[in-house]
Amino acid sequence: MPETILVDRDGRVAVITINRPDKLNALSQQVRDEVLAALGELEHDDAVGVVVVTGAGEKAFIAGADISEFAGRSPLDQREAMRFPRLYDVMASFPKPVIAMINGFCLGGGCELAMSCDLRVASDKARFGQPEIKLGLIPGGGGTQRLPRLVGLGHAMRLTLTGDMIGAAEAKEIGLVEMVVPHDELRAKTMELAQKIASMSPLTVKVAKESLRASERLPIDQGIVYERDLFCLCFSTDDMKEGVNAFLEKRAASWTGR
Ligand code: COA
Numbered sequence: 001m002p003e004t005i006l007v008d009r010d011g012r013v014a015v016i017t018i019n020r021p022d023k024l025n026a027l028s029q030q031v032r033d034e035v036l037a038a039l040g041e042l043e044h045d046d047a048v049g050v051v052v053v054t055g056a057g058e059k060a061f062i063a064g065a066d067i068s069e070f071a072g073r074s075p076l077d078q079r080e081a082m083r084f085p086r087l088y089d090v091m092a093s094f095p096k097p098v099i100a101m102i103n104g105f106c107l108g109g110g111c112e113l114a115m116s117c118d119l120r121v122a123s124d125k126a127r128f129g130q131p132e133i134k135l136g137l138i139p140g141g142g143g144t145q146r147l148p149r150l151v152g153l154g155h156a157m158r159l160t161l162t163g164d165m166i167g168a169a170e171a172k173e174i175g176l177v178e179m180v181v182p183h184d185e186l187r188a189k190t191m192e193l194a195q196k197i198a199s200m201s202p203l204t205v206k207v208a209k210e211s212l213r214a215s216e217r218l219p220i221d222q223g224i225v226y227e228r229d230l231f232c233l234c235f236s237t238d239d240m241k242e243g244v245n246a247f248l249e250k251r252a253a254s255w256t257g258r
Pocket of ligand 1: 022023024026063064065066067068105107108109131132135
């Protein structure tokens with residue numbers, strides 16, 4: 001049984017809650033291992049269409065990597081702690097959509113985890129930042145790569161080089177989050193979004209995410225060809241035939257995920 005996370009279900013949505021509120025849900029090695037194990041199970045669970053990640057308590061989503069684990073570490077110890085598979089990359093390439101439900105401080109590795117998700121919904125009380133520079137460090141969970149892709153190089157430089165925190169409204173303005181909602185509506189609004197996505201064909205959602213994620217690594221000409229091939233591959237699925245027939249017959253589609 002995991003000790004640092006909770007996993008619960010709401011229909012076809014699984015919610016992983018990092019459960020160390022007294023440490024502002026800092027990402028210890030145990031947290032990372034337990035989230036990876038949970039994702040490993042959820043990946044093969046056909047009853048789950050979407051995963052939501054959040055933090056326990058009122059104060060923090062995740063306040064970063066657990067700084068207490070850094071003290072006294074050698075570079076090789078740190079390299080071992082950052083061994084593959086890395087949580088950030090597993091989430092980005094997870095075959096089902098992952099939504100960050102950002103309920104408070106979203107800092108350092110927490111911000112990097114949120115950026116590895118496919119969508120980010122933030123409470124209006126959330127605060128964001130990459131404060132590693134204040135520790136004599138740089139972001140190490142993909143932040144120097146994912147942040148500029150989301151917000152542009154200039155904002156990424158500002159946040160990374162100053163370590164300053166920004167509020168939810170500014171995070172939305174620069175493209176770090178997609179939605180900001182009143183704090184007490186965070187769960188309802190996030191679940192509404194998650195349930196909507198989870199009601200689509202899981203097979204088609206998986207292919208759509210794969211094609212969108214390819215845009216991060218492929219030049220546009222190759223990405224367009226890749227998308228064309230995935231689009232054509234959809235013609236082999238029962239769900240594509242069902243979706244098209246349902247439209248033509250003016251009824252709701254019933255997906256089988258095949
Ligand atoms: N790693 C380990 N412990 C952390 C932590 C982290 N990233 N962030 C917070 N905590 C712990 C604190 O040490 C404290 O523990 P304690 O009660 O045993 O002393 C507890 O969580 C509460 O944090 P506290 O600092 O007292 O809360 P605050 O409201 O005064 O400040 C923050 C909130 C987020 C501004 C502050 O906790 C902070 O700066 N955290 C570190 C953020 C960071 O640098 N992240 C990047 C890490 S690479």
